[in-house]
Amino acid sequence: MSSKLKLGVPKGSLQDATIALFKKSGWKISVSGRSYFPTIDDDTIECSLCRAQEMARNVENGTMDVGLTGKDWIAEYGSDVHVVSDLIYSKVSAKPARWVIAVSHDSPVKKLEDLEGKKISTELVGYTKRYFQERGINVDVEFSWGATEAKVVAGLADAIVEITETESTIKAHGLRIIHELMQTNTQLIANKEAWKNPEKRAKIEQMAMLLQGALVAEKLSGLKMNVPADSVDKIVSMLPCLKGPTxxxxxxxxxxxxxxxxxxxxxxxxxxxxxxxxxxxxxEYSLNKVI
Known part of the structure; x- marks a missing residue:
């Protein structure tokens, strides 16, 4: 087993946010050109870019020791990995994204049972199939390579299962949400054998602590001020601080x-x-990490 910790960085929509989060946590990751192997200013870590959809599989088989991916993609493939920490962050909001079922605005479909015998388009094929099978509803689930919202409009599907944070894209295509399948957020996951390795586990735990600290700090600000003696009690009572002010x-x-x-x-x-x-x-001053 390599002594270096093999870190998977999600390629695509989460790549920039992940690199920015690691920078706040104390690691500088640099991606050059089309290389799939970013550099990092830590001699004990080596990085690889990997699509979030494939991350859990690569962590499970040991190609990577640790990586960041969505809870949804772990569920999609039923990957046997150790979830180290929830990391709720995204490009748009700090709320978990939702996988929802949507139909056209004028569709007669109102509830799950109304989709019996219908065609559903989604990228989350495995999870969607299991979801309907567990409820005894027969549907035809097809994989979507992209532009999933347009499938209903084009008459290629009766419904879609798609991820959303703000619902803006779904509404822009004239679609209506009828059901939420799951909520998802980014998770730091580890290969189970790597987790058993004391040296690698210590590094992974350090990484999780600092990533979480950076995420907490994003929602907080520091305040300093000068206060006359006769106003101290009043001003201290106004400060909704973590514990007590200094x-x-x-x-x-x-x-x-x-x-x-x-x-x-x-x-x-x-x-x-x-x-x-x-x-x-x-x-007022910004914070890098709050541990």
Whole structure:
């Protein structure tokens, strides 16, 4: 067994987001030209690009020790891998994506049972077949090579099973969602033999911790401010921090320095309120990792 950890980087839509996440986590991955073997600034890791749909299979058979792929593709092939960590991130939102069944807006189909004997187009063939078989509904499931939403419009299928985050593409094609099959998000997975190797497991656990820390940090911001003594209690009570804010005396002054970490989504509302309560010199700063 190679002493280096073989890391699979998902090629395609998740590639840029994955490389950016690793950068925040402390690793610089560089992809050059059409090479399938990116470089990484860590002598204990070697990288390969791999489609997310094939990642679980390659991790399962040992071609790669660890990789990132969707929960959906693990379910599609029933891959026997060790799930190290859920990593909820995407290009559009921080919510899990959904695999849904959609039909044309004017279709008489209202529920799953109405699809009896109908044709369904999808990239998620294996999972879709099992889903309907378990419910005793006979359908014809065909593989779609792309542009799946257009299959119903073109009359090539009665329904589609497609992944969506915002539903915008589905609605743009005049389709209507009738059922959700599953929710999916990115997962860090490991080969089971590699997981048994103490050296590789330690590296994988380090990777999982730092990736999760970077993801948590994306939703948080740091705040620093100067506060007069008579406003400290009021301002501290206004800060929705992780634990308690850091409060310390300013040198040779009756003012205090207050520092806290808050959700980025509340910053635009809380800064004006803090200023109105007496805080001055308010600084917002971004975070790389929160462990």
């Amino acid at each position: 409060v310390s005396h300013l040198y040779n002054s009756d003012w205090f320095a207050v520092e806290s970490v808050v959700e980025t989504s509340v910053v635009r509302d809380i800064i004006p309120a803090l200023k109105a309560a007496g805080a001055q010199g308010i600084i």
